[in-house]
Amino acid sequence: MKALLPLIILALLAGTLISLGIGQDTGYIRITIGHYLVETNFWVGAGFFVLAALALHWILNLSHRLRVTPGALTSWMRHSGQRRARRQTTRGLLELAEGNWGRARKLLEAGASKAETPLINYLSAAEAAHEQGDDEEAEVLLRKAWESTAGSDLAVGLTQAKLQLSAGKLEQALATLLRLRRKSPNHPFVLKQLSNAYMALEDWQALSELLPELRRQAVMDDESLNQLEKKVWLNVIDQAAERLERQPAEHRNLDHLDRIWDQLPPARREDDAVILHYAQHLAELGYETRAEALLRKVLRRNWSDELINLYGRLKGNRADEQLLMAEGWLQERPNNPELLLALGRLSLRNQLWGKAREYFETSINVKRKQETAAELCRLYAHLGQYEQSVRLLRQGILEHHGLPELPMPEPRRARERQSH
Incomplete structure (x- = not known):
């Protein structure tokens, strides 16, 4: 208040003097500009002059401030654009997660130019375009993503491969992934996507060569990797055997199949399913x-019901030695139904009919099993024991179809009714 008091006193004095001046003489001002004439008293003209001076002073001051800090307005506009881009990006990603592909693509593209991370916008927009079925536009957006951010080759390439795999463009996806692997040979996700491409193409041989690297880089957990490894080698064996089957028997050469067996990892060479597959072929x-x-050789070390079943079906060099070998295993497994079934078959191969029947019956x-019942039924028929064969056959048919318990006529009464 003390600082304002002199100004207030000065303003009052000025107002008093102006009032006295207006009361004594209003004065006269006349201004002529071309055909225009402006007439007013002195005091009104003075008031307009003061107002004009104040306005000019404000304009000059504002102009001076803008000239001194030219980045202020630019900075404000830039931050405003970034805020809008963040909102568009966030909303676009939400739309993408909700499956609204068209809306997501529009928002993400709109926010890309001002976004702090345009790579994310373009990659996500490419995914949205792919989901809409517009793969050409997806490629354009991937190109923009690559151009927007230095060092984005890997991210863009992986997204491109993902979209190509999804679209069923397997050869293109494989080419993309092989290019990425040359640049980043140990990248786990590149290796995983490459394994997916090989699997989709059913290139089991190439996938078998990739397996050691998948294990070294811990691309997946041990259980998943073991399952994949098993599947791969089963298919490698199948493909090699199929090629041999198409060749004439007299020209078949097992060298390639033998090499595959030698290449098997130690764990797979002890896997019952792989051994069974190889032996069957x-x-x-x-x-x-x-x-x-x-x-x-395998059954001496590790027992397997599946393998002993196949062993009983095979014809070795010496049928008698094969039977003796299996009977030796019976001492340790006297009630194993699969071993007993195999012994029955080996007894038949040695023409020991009675022993075969005993093994089958035991x-x-x-364990009642259709396969064993069929072998015993066939043997009964060839031994002339037709009633036992028919009984066993009937039991097998009834069990197979799961018929319900229903009342049936007595055999004698049924024959009497038929005679009448």
Whole structure:
């Protein structure tokens, strides 16, 4: 208040003097500009002059401030654009997550130019375009993503491969991933996507060569990797066997199949499913003796019901030795139904009919199995025991179809009714 008091006193004095001046003489001002004439008293003209001076002073002051800090307005506009871009990006990502592809693509593209991370906008917009079925536009957006951010080759390439795999463009996806692997040979996600491409193309041989690197880089957990490894080698064996089956029997060469067996990782060479697969193909290709020798070696170390079942079906070099070997295993597993079934078959191969029947009957008493019942039924018929064969056959049919319990006529009464 003390600072304002002199100004207030000065303003009052000025107002008093102006009032006295107006009262004594209003004065006269006349201004002529071309055809225009302006007339007013002195005091009104003076008031306009003061107002004009104040306005000019304000304009000059504002102009001076803008000239001194030219970045202020630019900075404000830039931050405003970034805020709008962030809102568009956030909303676009939400629309993408909700499956609103068209809306997501529009928002993400609109915010890309001012976004702090335009790479994310363009990659997400490319995914939205792909979901709309517009793969050409997706490629354009991927190109913009690559151009927007230095060092984005890997991110853009992985997104491109993902979209190509999704679209079923398997060869293009494989080419993209192989290019990425040359640049980043140990990148886990590149390796995983490459394994997906090989699997989709059913290129099991190439995938088998990739497996060691997948394990070294810990691309997936051990259980998943073991399952994949098993699937891959089963298919590699299948493909090699199929090629051999298409060749004439006299020109078949097992060298390639043998090399595959030698290349198997140690864990797979002890896997019952892989061993069974390999032995079955050997037998189907006409190499039963090799399959029998392999299974004999494996069964000495590790027992498997699946392998002993196949062992009983194979014809080795010496049928008597094969039977003796299996009977030796019976001492440790006297009630194993699969071993008893195999012994019955090996007894048939040695023409020991009675022993074969005993083994089959013992096996079916331990565990009733359609395969064993069929073998025993066939043997009964060839031994002339038709009633037992028909009874066993009927039981097998009834069990197979799961018929309900229903009342049936007595056999004698049924014959009497038929005679009448």
